Amino acid sequence: MAPVAYFVRRFLFFLGTLWAAVTLNFLIPRLQPGDPAEAIVSRLAGQSESIDPAQVQAIRVMLGTPDGNLFDQYVQYLGAVLHGDFGISYTYFPYSVTHMIGQALPWTVILVGVTQIISFVVGTLLGTWAAYRRNSRVDSVITLGSTFLGTLPFFWLALLLVYVFAITLRWFPERGGYGGGSSPGWNWLFISDAFQHSVLPAVALLITGPIGWIIGMRNNMVQSLGEDHTRLAVARGLPRRRVAITYGARIAILPNVTGFAIALGGILGGTVLVETVFNYPGMGRLLLESVSSRDYPLMQAIFLFTTIGVLVANFLADLLYGFLDPRVRKVESV
Amino acid sequence: MSTPAPAVPAPGADTEGVQAAATAVARGTRLPGWFVILWRNRKCRIGILMLAAFVLVAVFAPLIAPYDPRDDAFPTSLGPTADHWLGTTAQGEDVFSQLVVGARTSLVVGLAAGVLSTLIGLVVGLTAGFVGGWVDEVLSFLINLGLVVPALPLMVTLAAYAPVRGLWLIIIVISVTGWAYGARIKRSQIITLRTRDYITAARFAGDRTARIIAREIVPNMTSLIVVGFMGAALGAIGGEAGLAFLGLGDPLTVSWGTMLNQASLGGAMLTGQWAWLIAPGLALSLLITSFTLINFGIDALSNPHLRED
Numbered sequence: 001m002a003p004v005a006y007f008v009r010r011f012l013f014f015l016g017t018l019w020a021a022v023t024l025n026f027l028i029p030r031l032q033p034g035d036p037a038e039a040i041v042s043r044l045a046g047q048s049e050s051i052d053p054a055q056v057q058a059i060r061v062m063l064g065t066p067d068g069n070l071f072d073q074y075v076q077y078l079g080a081v082l083h084g085d086f087g088i089s090y091t092y093f094p095y096s097v098t099h100m101i102g103q104a105l106p107w108t109v110i111l112v113g114v115t116q117i118i119s120f121v122v123g124t125l126l127g128t129w130a131a132y133r134r135n136s137r138v139d140s141v142i143t144l145g146s147t148f149l150g151t152l153p154f155f156w157l158a159l160l161l162v163y164v165f166a167i168t169l170r171w172f173p174e175r176g177g178y179g180g181g182s183s184p185g186w187n188w189l190f191i192s193d194a195f196q197h198s199v200l201p202a203v204a205l206l207i208t209g210p211i212g213w214i215i216g217m218r219n220n221m222v223q224s225l226g227e228d229h230t231r232l233a234v235a236r237g238l239p240r241r242r243v244a245i246t247y248g249a250r251i252a253i254l255p256n257v258t259g260f261a262i263a264l265g266g267i268l269g270g271t272v273l274v275e276t277v278f279n280y281p282g283m284g285r286l287l288l289e290s291v292s293s294r295d296y297p298l299m300q301a302i303f304l305f306t307t308i309g310v311l312v313a314n315f316l317a318d319l320l321y322g323f324l325d326p327r328v329r330k331v332e333s334v
Numbered sequence: 335m336s337t338p339a340p341a342v343p344a345p346g347a348d349t350e351g352v353q354a355a356a357t358a359v360a361r362g363t364r365l366p367g368w369f370v371i372l373w374r375n376r377k378c379r380i381g382i383l384m385l386a387a388f389v390l391v392a393v394f395a396p397l398i399a400p401y402d403p404r405d406d407a408f409p410t411s412l413g414p415t416a417d418h419w420l421g422t423t424a425q426g427e428d429v430f431s432q433l434v435v436g437a438r439t440s441l442v443v444g445l446a447a448g449v450l451s452t453l454i455g456l457v458v459g460l461t462a463g464f465v466g467g468w469v470d471e472v473l474s475f476l477i478n479l480g481l482v483v484p485a486l487p488l489m490v491t492l493a494a495y496a497p498v499r500g501l502w503l504i505i506i507v508i509s510v511t512g513w514a515y516g517a518r519i520k521r522s523q524i525i526t527l528r529t530r531d532y533i534t535a536a537r538f539a540g541d542r543t544a545r546i547i548a549r550e551i552v553p554n555m556t557s558l559i560v561v562g563f564m565g566a567a568l569g570a571i572g573g574e575a576g577l578a579f580l581g582l583g584d585p586l587t588v589s590w591g592t593m594l595n596q597a598s599l600g601g602a603m604l605t606g607q608w609a610w611l612i613a614p615g616l617a618l619s620l621l622i623t624s625f626t627l628i629n630f631g632i633d634a635l636s637n638p639h640l641r642e643d
Contacts, residue, residue, distance in 0.1 A: 013478065020479050029495055151622040153572065155579050156594060156615030163603045163611060262481060269486025273576055277598070287487060288580055291494040303491045306484050314482050 123213025261317030378631020424600030448567030455516030463524025480514025
C-alpha cells in the first residue's frame with residue numbers, strides 16, 4: 001500500500017466513525033418506546049409555567065416529532081448538527097447548548113490535557129527505566145506498585161483526596177473551579193485561584209494516569225530488547241544505555257502513541273467521575289447535571305462533542321503514527 | 335493446553351512445598367489441568383482465595399449481614415460502634431450490612447455483564463475473522479467504533495433515557511458498551527488460526543463452518559476467552575460502581591457504588607465517618623486486586639514460559 005493510501009484509509013475511517021457517532025446520537029433517544037419528546041415537553045410544562053416555543057422546537061429537533069417519518073427527522077437533525085445548532089438548554093435558558101459547552105470545554109481540555117501529557121511522559125520514562133533494569137528491585141517496585149495503584153477505584157481515590165487534603169487538612173479548596181472572590185479572565189487572581197482548585201483533581205488523575213503507559217512501555221521494550229537487531233547492537237559493543245534508548249525505547253514507544261488516542265475515551269470517563277467528586281466546572285459535571293435535570297438537548301450535545309473529540313484525537317494519532325512508523329503505511333492496517 | 339505443567343521446582347522459596355501438595359491434590363482428586371496450573375502460581379492462588387472469599391460473602395450475604403441493609407431504624411451518621419461495626423448512614427442504615435450485600439451486586443454484575451460482553455465479542459470477532467471479506471470490513475468498523483466511543487458518557491446517556499433503571503438494564507448497558515476490546519483480540523486470533531493446517535484438513539473433510547468453529551477453533555481460544563471474560567467482568571464491576579456513584583445505578587439495589595454516592599452526598603466527610611467512606615472503596619479495590627492476581631495465573635496458562643513462576 002502506498003503511503004497516501006494509508007492516510008486516505010484513515011481519513012475514510014475517521015469520516016465513517018464521525019457519521020456513526022452522529023447517527024448513534026440521533027438513534028439513542030428514539031430507541032425508547034413512545035414519543036420521548038412529548039414525554040419531556042409535558043414534564044417540562046409541569047415544572048415551569050412558561051415554556052418557550054423555541055425550547056419545544058429544540059427538543060423536537062433533537063428527539064423527534066410524532067409526525068414525519070424517521071428519515072425526515074434524520075435529515076432535519078443532520079442539518080441542525082451541520083449548522084452547529086444544538087438548540088436551547090432547558091436548565092440554563094436562554095443560553096444555547098453550544099454556549100454552555102463553550103463555557104465548560106476549556107476546563108476539561110486544560111485539566112485532561114495537562115494531566116495526560118504528564119502521565120504519558122512520566123509513565124513512558126518509568127516504563128523505560130523498569131525495562132532497562134528488568135528483573136531488578138527497581139523493576140519490581142515499579143511494576144508491582146503500578147499494578148497495585150491500578151486496582152484502586154478512580155473516584156474513590158478522588159473522594160479520599162477531598163477528605164484528607166481539603167476537609168481535614170484544609171490545604172486545598174474542596175470543590176469548584178475557582179473561588180467566589182475571582183471571576184474568569186486573564187488576571188492573576190483568577191489564574192492562581194483556578195490553579196489551586198485544580199491541584200486535587202489533577203492529582204486524582206495523575207495517580208492512576210501513568211499506569212497504562214508504564215506497563216505498556218515496559219512490556220514493549222522488554223520485547224524489543226530481546227529482538228535480533230538489539231542483539232546485533234550489543235554484539236557490536238555499543239554502550240548498554242545507547243542500545244536501550246535507540247534500539248529498545250524508540251521502537252517500544254510506537255504502540256503507546258496509538259494507545260494514547262484509544263485511552264482518551266476511558267480517560268474522559270474517569271474525568272466525568274473526578275469532575276463530579278470535585279464539582280469541577282468541566283464537561284463531565286455538565287453532562288451529569290444535564291442528566292439529573294433532564295436537560296436532554298444539552299446531554300445529547302455533550303455526548304456528541306465528547307465522542308467527536310475522541311475521534312479527532314484518534315485520527316491525529318493515526319496520522320502521527322503513519323509518519324513515525326513507515327511499516328504501517330505498507331501493511332494493511334488492522 | 336489441558337496437560338499439567340512438568341513439576342519443575344519453583345525458584346520462590348515457600349512455593350515448593352505448596353506446589354508438591356498441589357500436585358498431590360491434583361493427582362488424588364483428578365482436578366482439571368488448567369486449575370492445577372493456576373493454583374501453582376502463587377499470585378494466582380492468592381487471587382483465587384480472595385475471590386472465593388468474596389463469593390462466599392455474596393452467597394451467604396443475608397446470613398452474614400447483621401441487619402437489613404435498607405433498615406433505617408438506627409441513629410443516623412454514627413461512627414463505628416460495637417453494634418454497627420462501620421457506623422450508620424445519614425439515613426440510619428447499617429454500613430456493614432450494606433457492604434456485605436454490596437458484594438452480591440458487584441459479583442452479579444461482573445458475572446452477567448462479563449458473560450454477555452464476552453459472548454457479543456466472541457460472536458462478532460469469530461464472524462469477522464472467519465468469514466472475512468466485506469463482512470469483516472463492516473464488523474471491524476463496528477469494533478473500532480466501539481473501541482473509540484467513550485464508554486462512560488455513552489453509559490450515562492443510555493442510562494439517562496431508561497424509564498426504569500433496574501439492575502438488568504445496568505448490566506445490558508455495560509455489556510453493550512464494553513464488548514469491543516475482546517472482539518478485536520478474538521478477531522486477530524481467529525485470523526491466525528484460520529489458515530492452520532488442521533482447519534484446512536477439517537474443511538476438506540467436509541465439516542460445516544459451525545462445526546469447525548465449535549470443535550476446532552473455540553477450544554484453541556479457551557485462555558483468550560477466559561482472559562477476555564476476566565477483563566470484561568472487571569470493566570463491568572468498575573462500570574457499575576462508577577454509574578452508581580454518579581447516582582445512575584439501580585435505586586433499589588445496594589452496591590458499593592451507591593454506598594460511596596450516599597457517603598459523599600450524606601456528608602460522611604463532614605461528620606468524619608471515615609469507615610463509611612473507606613470500606614466500600616477498599617472492598618472494590620480488593621475485588622479488583624483478586625481479578626488482577628488471577629490474571630497472572632491465566633497468563634501462565636496461555637504462555638508456558640511463565641509457568642515455572
